[in-house]
Amino acid sequence: MTRKQRRLTLIAAAGCVLGVALGLVLYAMNDTILFFNSPADVQARNVQPGTRFRLGGLVKEGSVKRSDGQQVVFEVMDAQSAIPVRYQGLLPDLFREGQGIVAEGVLEASGVFRADSVLAKHDENYMPREVADALRRQGHWQGEEKASQQAEQ
The missing domain is CATH 1.20.5 (Single alpha-helices involved in coiled-coils or other helix-helix interfaces)
Known part of the structure; x- marks a missing residue:
């Protein structure tokens, strides 16, 4: 050689x-x-129970229920559907109804998403890009465009 x-x-x-x-x-x-999914994506893809992923969307108005201790049950929605979420722990200070969030956890067999962590938007102009894009595609969120229109009036 x-x-x-x-x-x-x-x-x-x-x-x-x-x-x-x-x-x-x-x-x-x-x-x-971990991939981001909106509630409509979860239902369309038939995500199997036990699958770990990130769920993002808006907290549905009137869905937040606090029980004993630090357990909170609420629904995350987009323009097409909603998924119930159960979270044990302290929520971020900015968490509230109508707020954009991303929850990380596991889908249970009952269809409830058991979240390990919940992230809320940083300020009134910020929303995670994935959540904003998904909501914008569905025509449910306008973000900066809406804020700029209100400022012009």
């Missing part, structure tokens, strides 16, 4: 090893990546 052939063989072997390593890393990350 010539020097050039050995070098090409070594480069090809290194490329194969790097490709396999990258494939293994991506496969391992597949279980830890």
